Amino acid sequence: MHLNAKIFKVGVPAVLGVALLYVAGCGISFNATKQGFVPPEVSAEATEKDRALIMATGVTYALEQELDSVYGWITNDLCFVPNLVDNRSAYQEGVIYATRPASDMVAKTVARVGERDTIDPRLADATSRYFTYGDNVWGFWFIYDCEGKYRAGIKGWQDWAAHVGEQGRTGAIYNVKSDDVYQILRYCQHMTDYALGILNDTDMGHFKTDNNIYFAKGVAAVTANVLRAIAAVDNSVAERGGAENLTEALRRFDYIQEFNPLYTLAGGNVVGDAMVPNHVAALARHFDVASNRIHDMLASMEK
Numbered sequence: 001m002h003l004n005a006k007i008f009k010v011g012v013p014a015v016l017g018v019a020l021l022y023v024a025g026c027g028i029s030f031n032a033t034k035q036g037f038v039p040p041e042v043s044a045e046a047t048e049k050d051r052a053l054i055m056a057t058g059v060t061y062a063l064e065q066e067l068d069s070v071y072g073w074i075t076n077d078l079c080f081v082p083n084l085v086d087n088r089s090a091y092q093e094g095v096i097y098a099t100r101p102a103s104d105m106v107a108k109t110v111a112r113v114g115e116r117d118t119i120d121p122r123l124a125d126a127t128s129r130y131f132t133y134g135d136n137v138w139g140f141w142f143i144y145d146c147e148g149k150y151r152a153g154i155k156g157w158q159d160w161a162a163h164v165g166e167q168g169r170t171g172a173i174y175n176v177k178s179d180d181v182y183q184i185l186r187y188c189q190h191m192t193d194y195a196l197g198i199l200n201d202t203d204m205g206h207f208k209t210d211n212n213i214y215f216a217k218g219v220a221a222v223t224a225n226v227l228r229a230i231a232a233v234d235n236s237v238a239e240r241g242g243a244e245n246l247t248e249a250l251r252r253f254d255y256i257q258e259f260n261p262l263y264t265l266a267g268g269n270v271v272g273d274a275m276v277p278n279h280v281a282a283l284a285r286h287f288d289v290a291s292n293r294i295h296d297m298l299a300s301m302e303k
Contacts, residue, residue, distance in 0.1 A: 031069075032091065032214065032260040036253070037061040037225040039232035049164040051233040052174040055110055056161040058229025059102045060154045062095045062221040067154075073147045076138045090211040094218020096135050096150070098191050102226050103127040103153070105187045109180035111160060112173055120172055122160045126153035176234055182301055184230045185241070189294040191223040192287055199284040209280055210264040216283065217256060220290075224253035227294075241297030249293035252286045259283050 039054045067073055075089045107123035119127075130153030139145035144152075163172040195216035231237040231246055238246050264279045 032087065032217065033258050034062070034065060034221055036221060036257060037228055039228055042232050047165065048174040049161065051176070052110070052161040052164040052172070053158075054229050054233050055106055055174075056157040058225045059099065059106050059222075060157050061225045062218070063099045063150055064154050065221075066092050066095055067147060067150060073135075073150070076136045076146050087210050087214045090214040091218040093135055094195075094215040094220075095222055096131065096218075097215075098219040098222035100127070100131045101187060101191070102222055103131050103157070105184060106226070109183050110174060110176045113175050117173075120160050122156035122172075126156035129153075130156065178236060178240075178301070181230060181234050181236055182298065184226065185237070185294060185298055185301070188223050188227045189291055189298065191219055192291040192294060195219040195223075196284055196287040196291060199280050199287065213259075213264050213280065213283055216287065217259065220253055220256045220287070224250065224257070227253070236301075237297070240301045242300050245293045245297045245300070249290045249297070252290040252293070255286045256283065256290075259286070 037058055039058070042051065042054070073092060075092050103123070104127045107119050107127055111120050111123055112118065130149040133144075133146045133149035135146055137146040137149075139148070159170075160172045161174075163170050164174045166172065198212050199216055201212065227246075228250065231250075259279075259282070261279050
């Protein structure tokens with residue numbers, strides 16, 4: 001047998017076997033129940049730098065969690081991995097989708113003195129250059145892929161927090177007003193309502209159900225982290241918005257992260273089967289309660 005033919009005969013099955021093992025590993029290693037960001041207790045003596053670090057972590061925690069996970073960011077992997085391991089890919093797409101407006105909102109509120117003040121260049125780059133990079137862009141060597149861009153954005157947030165209160169060219173500002181808290185809570189409600197709208201799609205079939213569920217879970221992961229962060233650094237969230245509202249909203253976000261059925265079903269939808277459970281409706285109920293609680297917090301803060 002010709003040497004090239006032998007190489008082809010042995011090499012192709014070997015490559016296919018490795019690819020199959022990789023795809024199986026991606027799927028098996030995916031943990032849909034993620035531990036959310038738990039901010040440290042903020043004392044009265046906490047510095048602005050301490051509070052800034054909590055906000056920076058709240059914005060980027062879920063994204064960094066995915067980048068550091070086993071097999072990392074898979075939505076830009078080759079060999080059709082995102083299509084074959086769609087639950088994990090959909091979750092990561094939800095994470096970056098919610099991280100982009102979170103970065104923009106927090107950078108425009110807590111990281112400057114007023115609306116006419118300039119945005120910190122590190123946060124402007126994170127929002128407008130790095131996090132906006134397509135989630136499926138693949139690169140190598142000198143060409144940045146999306147993973148490299150996202151890590152650069154996270155580093156920008158960490159650098160900003162590390163230099164809060166310092167003078168000079170690298171110094172940074174941390175300034176939280178009641179209007180800032182309100183705007184961040186509005187972001188949380190908007191993201192929650194957006195995910196709820198995806199889950200309320202009545203044309204959703206069984207094969208689309210899991211993608212929508214895990215995308216919504218990715219959105220919720222970022223939203224919950226931002227809510228926990230702002231509640232930790234500013235007491236007015238609980239005092240003016242209502243401690244009961246805050247507790248219940250966060251409890252529902254915990255339920256959303258814990259939601260992980262063995263197989264997702266679209267029972268009761270137009271294209272679903274009324275004889276099987278409706279996992280979409282079950283998850284949407286938690287989003288609905290969380291949204292209502294955040295709405296009540298906003299209404300209380302308007303008084």
